[in-house]
Each structure stands twice: as structure tokens, then as C-alpha cells.
Amino acid sequence: MTAYVPAERPTLYFIGVTTTRSSIMKVFPAWAELLQLGEVAIKGIDFPPGAPAEEYREAVRFIKRDPLSLGALVTTHKIDLFNACRDLFDVIDPVAGLLGETSCLATHQGRLHCYAKDPISSGLTLARFLPPQAFAARxxxxxxxxxxxxxxxxQYLMQPERGxxxxxxxxxxxxxxxxxSELKRLHQQFDAxxxxxxxxxxxxxxxxxxxxGLPEGALVIxxxxxxxxxxxxxxxxxxxxPQRAIVWELNYRGELTFLQQAQAQQASRQLQVExxxxYFIHGWTQVIAEVFELPADAVAGDAFNALSDCALRVTRQGATS
Ligand SMILES: NC(=O)c1ccc[n+]([C@@H]2O[C@H](COP(=O)([O-])OP(=O)(O)OC[C@H]3O[C@@H](n4cnc5c(N)ncnc54)[C@H](OP(=O)(O)O)[C@@H]3O)[C@@H](O)[C@H]2O)c1
Known part of the structure; x- marks a missing residue:
């Protein structure tokens, strides 16, 4: 059993596998200043993939009860933690219920909410780089x-409001x-x-x-x-x-072979390469906005650009991952 120590200041947790190695540990304090969050902290909670359900429950119970533990961003354990802790959540956002996973925990007025923010953050990222007429030629x-x-x-691409x-x-x-098969089962519920x-x-x-086999203009991820x-x-x-394809590599660090393969054909095939x-910035800032109850515009538009520039500066100053 892990001994969880009550937080001394408003704290955001990062539930992952090797959280101390993540650049967010250096980026978050700089963002906290930029967003004027006051004296706040970020703490990592590491579990091996597929950890026992009781370990997830212990962490979630602690966050739920500790007054200054305000919430968490969850990676890797999104599905396992959701399944292990379902009865501990006071409010389950409909998308989290639909997808059966949670990437964000937040206590609001003493009630523990869980959310699935990934369709929002991936959607914001796509909306940022997709040209307005990207799907006009179907x-x-x-x-x-x-x-x-x-x-x-x-899930984002299938949303009916996208017309x-x-x-x-x-x-x-x-x-x-x-x-x-699991994806197919979920897609049947998304009503594609x-x-x-x-x-x-x-x-x-x-x-x-x-x-x-793809035609011109396809989106390739x-x-x-x-x-x-x-x-x-x-x-x-x-x-x-294909000619004029829009190519998205989801990662921004690592050897990025796929990104390089696309870049090698960028000019000859007129590719848009992203x-x-x-995606990393949207993923974190959406959770921070939820946990610290910030208005949407605090992490959108010019504010998003400032947060992205700030993260770039901090990571270039020597963070390891
Ligand atoms: N920039 C960001 O903030 C951000 C946000 C979200 C995700 N990502 C990145 O996106 C990647 C995917 O994330 P995820 O959460 O979806 O990971 P995931 O759940 O592990 O899914 C990856 C899937 O790809 C499959 N796969 C591996 N090699 C393949 C191949 N050659 N052809 C077809 N399928 C293959 C894997 O199969 P096996 O299970 O058999 O390996 C697995 O089912 C990760 O690298 C993650 O870091 C980045």
C-alpha cells in the first residue's frame, strides 16, 4: 500500500508509468505562473501497466478525500483505472461512460468527477490544422x-454536429x-x-x-x-x-520514423505533415482547465500559443522527455 500524504497546497496529480521523467514536471510550474494559478503543485503517481485494482482505488480515494488534491491527468491506465474505480466517481461524464475510460479526474464542490478529454484534445488539435475544406471532396x-x-x-470525426x-x-x-473488435463495438455506439x-x-x-489504395487528399494518421x-x-x-494527403504523426518526440517518411515526400506529393x-499541449491544458476551473479561453487562441511557446522554452532548457 502506498502512503499518500495530504497535499500542502492545491495539487494536480499525474497518474502514469514513469511520470518523473516527463517534461510536464518542468512545464507545469511555468504554466502555473503564466495562468496565475498561485502556489500549486504537480505530483506523479506511478503504476506499472495493469496494476491491481486496489492500487488504483487507493489513489482515487485519496484524491477524493484530500481537500487540497484537486484532480489528476491519467495516461496509460485510463481504462483500468476507470473500471476499478467506477463506484468512487460521483459524476461520470457521458463520453467517459461511452468510451469506458477516464483521462481526467477533478473534484468540484466536493464531488469527484471523471472525464474523457481525449476526443476533445484530439479534436482541438485536428481543428487547428485541418483546412476548412479538408473533407469537401469526401x-x-x-x-x-x-x-x-x-x-x-x-469518436471526434464521427460526431454528427460535424455535418x-x-x-x-x-x-x-x-x-x-x-x-x-473492441473498436468496432464502440463505433456501433457512436452511430457513425x-x-x-x-x-x-x-x-x-x-x-x-x-x-x-487511398485517393488524393486523404487524412493519414x-x-x-x-x-x-x-x-x-x-x-x-x-x-x-497519396497526393495532397494530410499526414499526422501523434508523437512529437522519439525517432519519429513515420514523420520523416512523410517529410521526405512532402514537397513531391504536396503533403501537409503534422x-x-x-496534441500534447491540448491534452494537458484541457485537464488543467478542468481541474483548476479555468474559463475555456484561458487555454484557447492566443493563450494556447503562449502556453505552447512557454512549454517549448522549458523543454529546450534540458528536460529529458
Ligand atoms: N502527443 C500526444 O499528446 C499524444 C496523445 C495521445 C497519444 N499519443 C501517442 O499516440 C500513440 C498511440 O497512443 P494509444 O494510446 O492509442 O496507444 P495504444 O492504445 O497502445 O494503441 C496503439 C495500437 O497500435 C497497434 N500497433 C502497433 N504496431 C502496429 C502496426 N504496425 N500496424 C497497426 N497497428 C499497430 C498496437 O498493437 P499492440 O497492442 O499489439 O502493440 C495498439 O493496438 C502513442 O505513441 C502515444 O504516445 C500522443
Missing amino acids: PPALIFGAGGACIAIS ANRPASLIVSDRSASRL SFPVSYQHIDSTRQSDALLA NATGMGKDLPGSPIGDEACF DGWD
Whole structure:
């Protein structure tokens, strides 16, 4: 059992695996100053992936009861923590209930809320870089990797309020059949208005073929973690992106092989190539806004740019990850 010590000042927790190595530990104090949050703190809580349910419950019970522990950002353990602690949450945001996961805990008026912020943060990131007419010619989207990020991004793309601003179809590939079946089960609840094709693949050659089958202007996303969490890229060096494709690598650090493969064809194929920096900033700032009860404009527009510049400065000053 971990001995949790009551917080001495308003505290945000970061529940992950190796949280002390994350650059957010240096970025957060700089952001706290910029956002005028006062004397606040960030603390990491590390669990190995798939930790016992009682360990998640202990952490969540502590945050719920400790007056100065205001909330948490959750990575890696989003689904396991949600399942282990469901009865401890006073309020479950509908998207968290739908996706069966939580990336954000926040106490508001003594009640513990849980939220799934990933569809919001991935959506804000896409909205920032997608041209207004990105889907006007009804191109498809292709997502390599059917994990948590793919669930969030596809949920965003399927939202009915997007009207015609949606891809004509979606192709998702994964090397795990169970991930694809789980995604399909969730998609049936999202009420997608476009067809989805679930491709079980086990080779780079098959990924290359999926890419080769795309028309001009398609949205192509690497959500496999390859190039950061795993070496390499889902596609081979010979793979060809479609003309004028919009290519998004979800990570911003690591060897980023997929990003480099896209950049190598950027000029010849007129690609728009994006990395995961803005996604990282939106992911954190959405949770900070929720936990510290900031108005939406505190982390949007010019404020978002200032937070991003500040994080860049701090990370360049020598943070390790
Ligand atoms: N910038 C940001 O703030 C941000 C935010 C969210 C996510 N991300 C990044 O996005 C990546 C994905 O995140 P996630 O949470 O969705 O991870 P995840 O849940 O682990 O999903 C990745 C999926 O891709 C599959 N995969 C691995 N290699 C593949 C290949 N060659 N072809 C097709 N599928 C393959 C994995 O299968 P196995 O399970 O068999 O390995 C897994 O199902 C991570 O690297 C994460 O760091 C970045």
C-alpha cells in the first residue's frame, strides 16, 4: 500500500508509468505562473501497466478525500483505472461512460468527477490544422493503430454536429484482432454516418497497400506508437502517400520514423505533415482547465500559443522527455 500524504497546497496529480521523467514536471510550474494559478503543485503517481485494482482505488480515494488534491491527468491506465474505480466517481461524464475510460479526474464542490478529454484534445488539435475544406471532396481517413488515440479521434470525426465536414469513410488497421473488435463495438455506439473498414494486418507490406489504395487528399494518421514507444514505422520506406494527403504523426518526440517518411515526400506529393506537439499541449491544458476551473479561453487562441511557446522554452532548457 502506498502512503499518500495530504497535499500542502492545491495539487494536480499525474497518474502514469514513469511520470518523473516527463517534461510536464518542468512545464507545469511555468504554466502555473503564466495562468496565475498561485502556489500549486504537480505530483506523479506511478503504476506499472495493469496494476491491481486496489492500487488504483487507493489513489482515487485519496484524491477524493484530500481537500487540497484537486484532480489528476491519467495516461496509460485510463481504462483500468476507470473500471476499478467506477463506484468512487460521483459524476461520470457521458463520453467517459461511452468510451469506458477516464483521462481526467477533478473534484468540484466536493464531488469527484471523471472525464474523457481525449476526443476533445484530439479534436482541438485536428481543428487547428485541418483546412476548412479538408473533407469537401469526401476523401477517406486511414488510421494505423486501433488503440486509445484511434478511439478518441474516430469518436471526434464521427460526431454528427460535424455535418458534411467528415471523411467519406474510415479505414483502421491494427495487428491485434481484439483491438479491432473492441473498436468496432464502440463505433456501433457512436452511430457513425460513414463506413468503417477494420483491417487486421501483420506486415509493413499490408500497411503500404492500404496507403497505396487511398485517393488524393486523404487524412493519414500514425496512432501505432511506432517511432516512439516502439521502433520503426507502420509503413516501409518505399510506401507512397497519396497526393495532397494530410499526414499526422501523434508523437512529437522519439525517432519519429513515420514523420520523416512523410517529410521526405512532402514537397513531391504536396503533403501537409503534422506532429504531436499541439496534441500534447491540448491534452494537458484541457485537464488543467478542468481541474483548476479555468474559463475555456484561458487555454484557447492566443493563450494556447503562449502556453505552447512557454512549454517549448522549458523543454529546450534540458528536460529529458
Ligand atoms: N502527443 C500526444 O499528446 C499524444 C496523445 C495521445 C497519444 N499519443 C501517442 O499516440 C500513440 C498511440 O497512443 P494509444 O494510446 O492509442 O496507444 P495504444 O492504445 O497502445 O494503441 C496503439 C495500437 O497500435 C497497434 N500497433 C502497433 N504496431 C502496429 C502496426 N504496425 N500496424 C497497426 N497497428 C499497430 C498496437 O498493437 P499492440 O497492442 O499489439 O502493440 C495498439 O493496438 C502513442 O505513441 C502515444 O504516445 C500522443
